[in-house]
Amino acid sequence: MKSLDEYLRDAEQAHGHICAGQVLGVRLAMFGLQQLGIDDPQHKDRKRLVTFVEIDRCATDAVSVVTGCRLGKRALKFRDWGKMAATFVDVQAGKAIRVSAKESSKTLARQMHPEIANKNQQQMLAYREMTDADLFATQWVKVDLPPEEFPGYKGERIVCEQCGEGINFHREVRREGKILCHNCAGDSYYTPL
Ligand SMILES: [Zn+2]
Numbered sequence: 001m002k003s004l005d006e007y008l009r010d011a012e013q014a015h016g017h018i019c020a021g022q023v024l025g026v027r028l029a030m031f032g033l034q035q036l037g038i039d040d041p042q043h044k045d046r047k048r049l050v051t052f053v054e055i056d057r058c059a060t061d062a063v064s065v066v067t068g069c070r071l072g073k074r075a076l077k078f079r080d081w082g083k084m085a086a087t088f089v090d091v092q093a094g095k096a097i098r099v100s101a102k103e104s105s106k107t108l109a110r111q112m113h114p115e116i117a118n119k120n121q122q123q124m125l126a127y128r129e130m131t132d133a134d135l136f137a138t139q140w141v142k143v144d145l146p147p148e149e150f151p152g153y154k155g156e157r158i159v160c161e162q163c164g165e166g167i168n169f170h171r172e173v174r175r176e177g178k179i180l181c182h183n184c185a186g187d188s189y190y191t192p193l
């Protein structure tokens with residue numbers, strides 16, 4: 001595993017700027033991987049890891065940089081829960097750990113560096129210095145990953161009976177005897193104009 005500073009440099013490059021979220025995300029991912037004993041996520045252990053993130057913020061990019069898990073590789077799973085947490089799944093060992101940032105870490109950052117008025121600067125420094133125990137809560141968990149969730153899954157594509165668009169990875173919905181995509185089943189994020 002690289003050092004905190006090395007990962008922060010990588011994260012800054014990938015994310016476009018350095019911020020408290022990058023520090024938090026890098027440390028969160030490094031800590032999670034250490035707990036799993038995953039030492040070389042980008043190369044040797046590349047196929048061992050699937051990561052679930054629960055927020056789409058600065059830290060998410062940093063988690064992706066450290067783990068090498070990316071959305072386009074299907075190794076990064078997004079659950080839009082608005083929580084600063086991630087679960088690291090070692091698919092080979094069948095082990096998973098969820099790491100969340102403690103709510104108290106913001107207050108602690110203020111206490112550690114009251115001399116820094118800028119909140120981002122204050123947290124950036126404090127999140128570097130804080131112990132893992134002050135920053136994170138952890139929980140060993142079980143994550144059920146069906147075959148279609150794995151990065152290399154090759155399955156048949158199913159066609160929606162209503163719109164005719166192809167659906168991958170068993171994301172089809174069966175309703176009243178019909179095979180539908182999420183949109184046609186009424187579970188949509190857009191409305192046609
Ligand atoms: Zn940022």
Ligand SMILES: [Zn+2]
Pocket residue numbers: 160161162163164165180181182183184185
């Ligand atoms: Zn459809």
